[in-house]
Amino acid sequence: MAAITRILSINSGSSSIKFALFAFSGNEEKVLLAGAVEHIGQSVGRIWLDQENRRVLDRHEAFPGQDSALQAIVGMLGELGMTHPDAIGHRIVSGGPYHLAHIPIDAQVLNDLRNALPFAPLHLPAEIAAIEALQKIWPDKMQVACLDTAFHQSLPEVAARLPLPRNLWQEGVRKYGFHGLSYEYIVSQLADAGKAPSIIAHLGNGASMAAVADGRCLDTTMGLTPTGGLIMGTRSGDLDPGVLLYLLSEKNYNASQLERLLNHLSGLLGISASSGDMQTLLAQRDQNPLAAEAIAQFAYSARKHIGSLMAVLGGVQRLIFTGGIGEHAAAIRWAICRPLAGLGFQLDPAANAETSAGKTRKISSPTSPVEILVMPTDEDLMIARHTRRLLDSPHSPAAHTP
Structure with missing residues (x-):
């Protein structure tokens, strides 16, 4: 029997976190659960969870920030008897000019994401906060940045280049494109x-x-x-x-x-x-x-x-x-x-x-x-697929863990 790999997908917003846990075994992939924490930072928040197409939890409580929301998600996984995930994948809206492909997160990647804040100021702060919070909770777990811009790297220069002085192109001022994980999934489903x-x-x-x-x-x-x-x-x-x-x-x-x-x-x-x-x-x-x-x-x-x-x-x-x-x-x-x-x-x-x-x-x-x-x-599934691929890569940090 093939070993089962569990991947947690995280999609962070400024006031919500969507999440899903997937199990991979050989060519089989299954969603074990999916849910969300909503209204983070407000006086009353909400956390809900679906398992096998059935709502198994739905409660209201306050979540002051990303840390408390992620602690609640981790606690809920424990309540359901779910083992810790083997890796965590994050939807990252933009890596700016620093990262254009899905990549395991280390200290340098995290610093690059902080430097990329001007390229996605609406999204990156919450995404970085989620990475940092989970590093505290599961310091030994591999985390992966799954970039919404990666799908668009095939853009020809005539489409990607903006009509601005050429030095700005060299500095990364160009068309990047977004929603790439969604587009990639749709393409994968077409005959x-x-x-x-x-x-x-x-x-x-x-x-x-x-x-x-x-x-x-x-x-x-x-x-x-x-x-x-x-x-x-x-x-x-x-x-x-x-x-x-x-x-x-x-x-x-x-x-x-x-x-x-x-x-x-x-x-x-x-x-x-x-x-x-x-x-x-x-x-x-x-x-x-x-x-x-x-x-x-x-x-x-x-x-x-x-x-x-x-x-x-x-x-x-x-x-x-x-x-x-x-x-x-x-x-x-x-x-x-x-x-x-x-x-x-x-x-x-x-x-x-x-x-x-x-x-x-x-x-x-x-x-x-x-x-x-x-x-x-x-x-979420695309995040999990890319995270599993990088986890299984011989060059991943996890591959060299004794």
Whole structure:
């Protein structure tokens, strides 16, 4: 019987931690449990856990910070009789120019991630805090940085280079792309492994798209940081750089004020003046014209980016929706695709309206020139797969532990 390797996947946000524990044996992979700690830093938080598709724990308590949240996760694993994981994998949004591939974490890598903070200021602080907290809890366990930017290293220079002085390229100012773990999972699930020209739309509170052909990313909508591209829940997406110059010179904004504006106060929240949550806006749109306007602008932004990625690919055979909005919001898929029917994106209304979550399904009409799919993504599994691969590598620290 093959030895069982248990990998804990950690996906840290500023106020939440999602986690999953996987068991690998030979070619078999199984999720043992999955859960989350939510509302970290607030007066009342929540921790929940699913095991074998059944909610086995759901309780409310305060989690002052990442340390207490991770201590709760570790304690819960102990309550369930789960042995300590063999390794821990972390979703790391960006390693900046320092790391472009998944890598075991040592002191140098951790220092490089701290230096990469300007490339993902919204995400990296919580991710680094989680690594440091687990180093205290399990100092002997291998931890791995699984980079959202790794999938996009196939970008040709014509797509990756920004139209700025060349010295900035040498300093790492370029398009990196994000949501790579999600895109990689989707490609791995396709029968042709992404050979056909495809646009993958990862739509959630953070949203991006990628043009994929021959299994490689040719372009993507996010750039240097996860702030660019499509309109998002609270992020602006692409802006005329002159807007920032205006705010600096005429409104006396400083860098921290700009960061807050672009990442926390813009997007759907800024347009609607009420919420950055798509489900909330959909519920309000018939009574609230600003909610309807935010939804319309989101769909408009998505259509524009689909058009630009079609140009990159020279034509498209497949459009895939994934992410929380992409998988669950039929009204948004309709708003995006209906005006593009003349370009070959023809939805089947009944198939689009189905609500069977967790399954890949075709929602294009039988005569649609472009196949349109809804696919669930699994970033946690990709984290676990890469962590297992590096754990089993002869060059990993664990491989030399007596």
